[in-house]
Amino acid sequence: MDIVIFTHPDFFNSQSMPRFAKMLSEGMKELGHKVEIWSPKPKFYRLGLPDFYKKWLGYLDQYILFPYEIRSRIKTKPADTLYVFADNALGPWVPLVADRPHIIHCHDFLAQRSALDEIPENPTSWTGKKYQLYIREGYRQGKNFISVSHKTKSDLFSFLKSTPPISEVVYNGLNPIYKPGDIRESRILLSSNFRLNLMQGYLLHIGGNQWYKNRVGVIEIYNAWRKKYTHSLPLLLVGQKPSRELLQLVESSVFKEDIHFISGVDDQQVVHAYRGASVFLFPSLAEGFGWPIAEAMACGCRVLTTNEAPMTEVAGNAAELIPCKPRNNEAIQQWAADAANAVEKIITETFEQHLSFVNEGFENSKKYNAEAATARIEHIYKAVLDTYSRPTE
Template identity: 30%
Template sequence: MNVIYDISPIGSDPDRRAGLARVAESMAERLVDDLGPEQISFSATGSIWATLQTEEVLERRANWRSALPHVPWWIRRVHETNQTLSTVAGEKEGPVRMGGKLGTLLLTQVLRAVNVLRQPVDDDALQRANIYHSSYARIPRQVRRALPGRHILTVHDLTPLVLDSKYVPSGQVGVTRRIIDSVRVDDWVITVSESTRDDLCERRPIPQKRVFVVPNAASPDLFYPVDDDEQIRRVRRKYDLPDQSYLLTLHSMAPHKNIPRLIASFNRMVRQQRISDLSLVLAGGLGRSLDDVLADLDVEREDLENVHFTGFVADEDLAALYSGAEAFVFPSLYEGFGLPVLEAMQCGCPVIASNTSSIPEIAGDAAVLVDPYDEESLSASMWRIHTEPKKREKMSERGIEEAKQYSWSKRADMIFNVYDQISSLQ
């Protein structure tokens, strides 16, 4: 069997991969190991930028074969100019900034049109292939013509189409709608949860029998229980965290991650219970200024008195950061899978998470599930975890067991089974 796997989300910087990028990379590594490097090649059809970034990835991976097409010099120049104008628009003021924004808007449309019109997969690679599998980007027309009935799209979530528009950046609505609207009645689709499968089938005329549920996994090399107190202390010092207990969450500016409500709920608990020895740690982010964070989160400076931002967290520190927390709190309004919940459980960190979308499916009975819109319930759950060490211990043990259901080997086996089923029908 010869497979082309599209890794459009992977990005070019291996030190800053998370979410979809980490999933695409981990699955690609498993496919190379299990199929052999001669039977798998990689494309990136989502955008011109995705293709150029994947070129860099493949240059560093000697045994990863390319299914990328040649990108002409003039397209590269347009892309480089667009990147320069984007930087200008973000850093300058006045007419120069406006010019940068207008230039970026124009060139983005040019690059989008080029991406739609081009042949985004190498023809020779496509002729060798039996299966084409996209980890995110919609199936190109070139692939539909060359491999009718032998292409698969993985759908990770429908957040921008499910939630109210106030929780989703407008650009994401268009991107997600184009991907989901591309799904046809006779396509094959993989979703990462039953919840996402149901959401997809409600919006597209595709039978459930053509949609396979294949859950994600968390890397055992990055996410594992850390029992070494000195390692945990070293990581706390590295990210300038106070020497006291902390609750952990992810630092995301995406409105549906519900961070302002989490901060409000945490502060409510601190005030009501008169707590002086507990912090809320927001892990990740790109080291933006406090003023930018305040503006994005729509909170006041005094709201962050007991809130700490780590900035970017290196992969090798993630397990210790999770393991050192009293709990991981994840009140997201919608998740297609909820990978951070699995990462926390795999580290033995107790989880408080939303009772919505896919999260109950992934967490099972190992987490405390709450209404993400209910600040009082969220506060009460955090207080209970903070004051009941025996409950934390039981939740830690249960989370580790629950996480064992998910692994990259199991995910790969399920995907190979999908490939076999589709191939047998041709």
């Protein structure tokens, strides 16, 4: 196959989508296909204007200059080229190839739902709503889709005007570095790297400051657990540097000396963090998939997560589940207390109970095999091309 993959520009410092596009590209090349990655270049964006204007200059690069470039490039491509959109947020470019073989990978529709006021925790500005409408009107012209979860597929169908000819679910494949190892060795390494005493274990969260990651909830659970029980294990929040809100929340905590934000770690240190953790806290309010759940299980870590899709879809029966965090302040306190009980249940498991859950997590994580995912995607790509090669009646 001759494949063109559209992805986000790198000048906005997006991490996950360019990584996903690279994974697609490398996977298809290994299967013998010809692949190009197309994304906007920073032309207006490079102008020496204040940061306030950079986002809008970037939009000029994405939605004025790049479409002109796409139209020119398409003329040089064979008719059977497959155009792949690495993310549904690239919807504005879909109309440019809507009459050609194409497919759209869908990760989540949280921004879309927020723009329709369906998610009170994430209000959207007037301009943001218009931008999400622009995206929606674009991907609605698409005909073929791959979603990362059944939850994402369900959200997709709620936005489309008709049922697409092809719409499949393919779980992304786990990076093979996520695998079990020696717990003590990981704790020794991290204790040295982070200059903390982690030898007795620790509670772990991995994620950014996005509203749906619920880092505030992680700290609320930790505070409730420390107040109610006698353990003094520290909390590590690995990922993005904390927001001002998070820093203020930690500063007000009686246990602030045991709450640590860790940024700038590489993938291998993340693997060690999973391996050495006593429990992985992932009380997300929403997700498109929930990668860290599968990563933690593949590394042999016990998981506590939210009892809602897609977290339940990813976790299977191998995680401890808690309700989604409520919005009412009084209810939040009870929620944190109940979640603290769930943490304690994991911490105090017998060896046999712990081993049983860990083994179930291993088995569950096998669903997310990278080679199988790539092969499945290739099969769908070929099916899409086949629909365009059939003679019309």
